[in-house]
Amino acid sequence: MTANGNNPVPQPPGIRDMLTRLISLPSVSSASPAWDQSNEAVVQTLAEWLRPLGFKTELMPVPDSPGKFNLIATLGSGPGGLVLSGHTDTVPYDDKRWQSDPFTLTERDDRWYGLGTCDMKGFFALAIDAMRDLAGQPLKQPLILLATADEESSMNGARALAEAGRPKGRYAVIGEPTGLKPIRMHKGIMMERLVFQGQSGHSSNPALGRNALEGMHEAIGELLALRRQWQGRFQNPNFEVQVPTLNLGCIHGGDNPNRICGRCELHFDLRPLPGMQMDELRQAILDRLQPLARQRELQLEFSPLFDGVPPFETAADAELVRVCESLTGHRAEAVAFATEAPWLQQLGLETLVMGPGSIDQAHQPDEYLALSQVAPTVTVLRKLIQRFCLE
DSSP: OBSSSSSBOOOOOOHHHHHHHHHTSOOBOOSSTTTOOOOHHHHHHHHHHHGGGTOEEEEEEOTTOTTOEEEEEEESOSSOOEEEEEEOOBOOOOGGGOSSOTTSOEEETTEEESTTTTTTHHHHHHHHHHHTTOTTOOOSSOEEEEEESOTTTTOHHHHHHHHHTOOOOSEEEEOOSSTTOOEEEEOOBEEEEEEEEOBOOBTTOGGGSBOHHHHHHHHHHHHHHHHHHHHHHOOOTTSSSOSOEEEEEEEEEOSOTTBOOOEEEEEEEEEOOTTOOHHHHHHHHHHHHHHHHHHHTOEEEEEESSOOBOOEEOOTTOHHHHHHHHHHSOOOEEESSOOSHHHHHHTTOEEEEOOSSOTTTTTSTTOEEEGGGHHHHHHHHHHHHIIIIIO
16 A cells, blocks of 8 residues: 555554554553553554554543543544544453463464453454555545543543543444444443431430431432332333342441441442433432431431443434444444443534444453454444545
């Protein structure tokens, strides 16, 4: 391939060599500082491969997150175009449970093993391979590769992009591992913290204190009543679990049987369906619990453990959905896991989740990408680029 018929265009390495390099660059993101790492080496490497193909590359620092960067690499210009998006971070790992080095790409049983092979550094290698013949071609609409930080922990990379209004485009495909099946909706994730502060005292006389554990018992009843209400009101048959869920995860309170419990803390998980608003759910919880706290003279603290991921849905008749269904032969589905799709939607992008590998291998020892997924993924991505950038 040449840029002007004479000078050869420098090409990125082959797929395996690219993935070998990406896997060798640790980029764990975690709420635990002991695990958390920078992703700068990963985004710099992607940029180095893309620049010779004509992409303009921009590294955007994530605010208040030292060492964390988003990469926006753009080929061509115009008001529309296609965004191929992925996250550069991985989850933490236990190398003692791996059969091979998590940071060395290892081939066996027609699979590539390594941390991030399917979730989701493999997508970048396949996407860049699909782009390698574009240098010198006149694009009618831009092609953008988006690489984000901290998807596995805070989603702060995607949040920062939404706040900055970048990137601009018309369509977005997020290459999370879906077995190359198009995904047009997922539930949201909320993790909440509820604390009641009362007054400890001798258990022989309840009047000496205000029992936070008894208050929490009553609050749990209110939460379960809300769950029944929401599940009666909201259902979506596209999901395996068709209703929103609320899980009481852990509770801590008191210190001795003969003392009135002075403090009790509950953590719970809420998974809203598309169409349910997180701020409205939190307000509904407060409306139930504040009167209870006042009646029992308990101080109430209610706050999210993290900002949460909104639910996501793209319409079944959206153009991107129809194109991806046609290219893959699979009808668009719903999944239980969450992605960065809500923030790309906030940017006005018609968004779909579709990539190689299985979510069953993600976050597991001996994570792998089946070699049978490689060629079909490159083919589908090339056809998407042709459809949305070249035609």
